[in-house]
Amino acid sequence: MSGELLNQIASDLASHGLILRGGFSFAADEEGLAGPSGAPARSVFLVGNAGAGYWRHFSLWRETQPVNLPNPLDTWSRLVIGEVADRVGAGLIMPNDRPFQPFQQWAIRAEGLAPSPLGLLMHPVYGLWHAYRGALLLDRELAFPSLEKLIHPCDLCDGKPCLNACPVEAFSPGGFDYAGCVSHVRGRTGYACRSAGCLARNACPIGAEWRYPAAVQAFHQAAFAGL
Ligand code: SF4
Numbered sequence: 001m002s003g004e005l006l007n008q009i010a011s012d013l014a015s016h017g018l019i020l021r022g023g024f025s026f027a028a029d030e031e032g033l034a035g036p037s038g039a040p041a042r043s044v045f046l047v048g049n050a051g052a053g054y055w056r057h058f059s060l061w062r063e064t065q066p067v068n069l070p071n072p073l074d075t076w077s078r079l080v081i082g083e084v085a086d087r088v089g090a091g092l093i094m095p096n097d098r099p100f101q102p103f104q105q106w107a108i109r110a111e112g113l114a115p116s117p118l119g120l121l122m123h124p125v126y127g128l129w130h131a132y133r134g135a136l137l138l139d140r141e142l143a144f145p146s147l148e149k150l151i152h153p154c155d156l157c158d159g160k161p162c163l164n165a166c167p168v169e170a171f172s173p174g175g176f177d178y179a180g181c182v183s184h185v186r187g188r189t190g191y192a193c194r195s196a197g198c199l200a201r202n203a204c205p206i207g208a209e210w211r212y213p214a215a216v217q218a219f220h221q222a223a224f225a226g227l
């Protein structure tokens with residue numbers, strides 16, 4: 001894939017508030033997903049967002065859709081990333097496609113990130129305010145630049161405030177208490193988590209300028225908690 005084509009993909013994604021998030025070639029002995037030709041894909045590019053730049057584009061599109069459209073953000077993401085995939089002859093795979101693909105492991109390989117204590121990947125610039133929304137699969141191997149070793153801010157974080165901010169202590173060495181979290185978000189005392197996002201995620205000081213606005217966080221919380 002030429003640099004020119006990469007620039008074209010990046011520019012197409014930017015028109016939807018999305019970004020290319022790196023990629024990698026699968027190892028020769030890796031069992032690959034089917035690429036656009038039907039043969040195992042040989043490389044993958046991740047697509048996502050840093051900050052909530054996608055929100056304006058998504059919101060404009062949503063105004064044209066039925067109010068009760070299920071999974072609107074996934075639907076929009078599939079639509080716009082799929083258009084980009086079609087333009088460059090790539091296959092498309094989405095995080096919620098079955099069987100689930102290891103998007104977080106792919107992201108670690110593509111960008112060299114490491115998980116935060118909350119489980120979300122920590123980015124040294126964007127903090128916890130980024131996401132992976134899809135991936136483009138290609139039939140050929142590509143030469144990706146080797147990754148620089150990134151600083152992992154969690155290693156240097158004094159006091160780890162994210163771990164002390166959850167009112168139901170959903171994060172523990174035993175793992176994430178999904179049921180306890182959802183029950184709180186849906187419940188009488190969960191207004192703060194419902195209306196402005198996860199208190200633990202918001203307690204992290206890294207990448208504050210990329211933080212999603214409260215309305216965006218409320219949208220994601222409603223989807224997460226099935227509200
Ligand atoms: S508060 Fe500290 S430990 Fe927690 S996610 Fe942010 S940088 Fe990492």
Ligand code: SF4
Binds near residue numbers: 166168182184197
């Ligand atoms: S959404 Fe609220 S209850 Fe759930 S983990 Fe975050 S702070 Fe805890």
